[in-house]
Amino acid sequence: MTAYRSGVPDNWFVDPVNLGVPGVRRVDTDGDDNALAWQTDALCAQTDPEAFFPEKGGSTRDAKRICTSCDVRGECLEYALQNDERFGIWGGLSERERRKLKRRAV
Numbered sequence: 001m002t003a004y005r006s007g008v009p010d011n012w013f014v015d016p017v018n019l020g021v022p023g024v025r026r027v028d029t030d031g032d033d034n035a036l037a038w039q040t041d042a043l044c045a046q047t048d049p050e051a052f053f054p055e056k057g058g059s060t061r062d063a064k065r066i067c068t069s070c071d072v073r074g075e076c077l078e079y080a081l082q083n084d085e086r087f088g089i090w091g092g093l094s095e096r097e098r099r100k101l102k103r104r105a106v
């Protein structure tokens, strides 16, 4: 007999996405509207992610080299610019290079 479970309500599990917990993003399952759909083809996903988020002053050379062969480089860079991504290498550019690019575009 599992009497100790009787007090657990059926809806005890609350989805962190629905709660709006920071860092937990809603996954859009609507195909074309998914702003992150390109990540399926991201080359960095098959490599060492730490190379793309180096410590301050660390080398970004390896990450940038991988980006040059990535099929979704354009989508990646556009996403980073639109979402104001502050950290890491996106689309082959560092945070500083992306900032410069943004300034030039204004």
Ligand code: SF4
Residues within 6 Å of the ligand: 041, 042, 043, 044, 045, 052, 066, 067, 068, 070, 071, 072, 073, 074, 076, 077, 089, 090, 091, 092
């Ligand atoms: S361009 Fe670089 S950072 Fe962007 S998905 Fe491709 S490998 Fe990853």
